[in-house]
Amino acid sequence: MWNKTRSWQRFCRNRLAVLGGIVLGAIALLVFGLPLIYQTPIDGIDFARSALAPSWEHPFGTDDLGQDQLTRVLFGGKVSLTVGLAAMAVAISLGTVIGAIAGFYGGWLDQLLMRLTDLFLSLPQLPVLLLVVYLFRESLRAIAGAEWGTFLLVVLVIGSLNWMAIARLVRAQCLTLKNREFVTAAQAMGANPLRTLRTHLLPNLVSLIAVAATLSVSNAIITESTLSFLGLGFPPDIPTWGRMLYDAQNFVTTAPHMALFPGLAIFLTVLSLNYLGDGLRDAFDPKSSSH
Template sequence: MFWRKFTQDKMAMTGLWILILIILSILILPLFYQTSIEQIDFSKSTLTPSLQHPFGTNDLGQDQLARALFGGKISLTVGICAMAVSITIGTIIGAIAGYYGGILDNILMRLTDIFLSLPQLPVLLLVVYLFRDAIKTILGAQTGIFVLVILVIGLLNWMSVARLVRSSFLQLKEREFISAAKSLGANSARIILVHILPNVFSVIVVAATLSIGNAIIVESTLSFLGLGFPPDIPTWGRMLYDAQNYLTSAPYMAIFPGLAIFLTVLSINYIGDGLKDALNPK
């Protein structure tokens, strides 16, 4: 029933096929298109798209298609990992607040309100600016920035998940099957993990899909502002940052990575909408 309902949503299916195509291109095309992403050749600077360079070249003569394929892996990985962080934190806080209620619920929801009141982008920029050098020293330039970006995005995007999970727990904990489980001697941990959480799974799945798209946009914003990954790691956002001075002379430098971000996020959002309808028991 779920799959039949999901396949009836044309926009969700279109988004699914576009996302599958993007992922397969990122994973498979580099096996055949083995142009270096680091080779610098100023004689090929800002070449227009051609058969030899389908996405053209940047100001350093580096192939844009190879860099876009490599950057796609990082952007999608950041999106998935940041989603995992935000979904985990939001589910734990929402489950505890919704199930136990009382003072604990009040404290956790006030904490959620505090995080919701924070201006996300300025806080992101501030945290990355303050801690990027320290974490680079500890974990290295690439790994350090990767971990920092994931944690910062995840820690600032769990609030909506917590509210959704809490509201679902508040409704489900009063149902008859929960009373039956309690009368049979089930403890709180078993009730939360076995009886309530599976019934909240649909809400979590929808929130997870939307979180991936949001995380990709935030990472692209950080990279565009020059506070993301180092210049030698070509994420889609970093490619946009490098293209900002060539928008008139070489607009394709911004068009292709921008189109990749647009299609990926749009397809994920359509998939999320389709999942929301398909998993809705009503």
């Protein structure tokens, strides 16, 4: 049985997980809160200030168009974190539904869903991702606009290619839980399968899903940054961390700050999420030992 107090104590003993949570919270606070104070426009082009080094006026320097790097890093953080959270929601939803159905019902349905999972796992993710984005990007942009069309496409594609590990974890947990006494008792009292899944199994999967969610967000951020770096992400006028790295690749020797700050933002965010995920996994695992 999950004990919240003990789980919290185990989490707090994991210093790297606590540090990851603090750093991630600080990044989110800066990304969403600092633009309310630091209101320099993201598209303020000034060629006279091109590729300036960090200063009091421009703490992260400027890019090759003279645009303020700090403002663009903050805006890119909003885009990257939002994409990561939305893609995580898609992946978690698909993985939880497919894994729960496969594990609870078993039989031919389990075999069918697991073979589908194996099929998706066998696909080379990056080439498929690039192909789908290349084929459908313009169509969705025409329907929903350049920004929202790209956002929907990136979120759906990343989420649709990252649910398989979650499905396998949820299935394995459901196979264990469905033979427990409380599930058997609920079925004996006449609870239908859907109610049993919703009321008795899913609440016991919360800890597992929480761990998978943190790792899924970090994976989505890296994937979105990869797409933007390859020029297949958001339009050039929308700064994302990956797009900023793409724009900085020709200025690494002359203006290294252009690549340093967006790269550092990706590194710290992903590392913090991974440490946080590891800490949550250890906290929710009743076999975890004290550190």
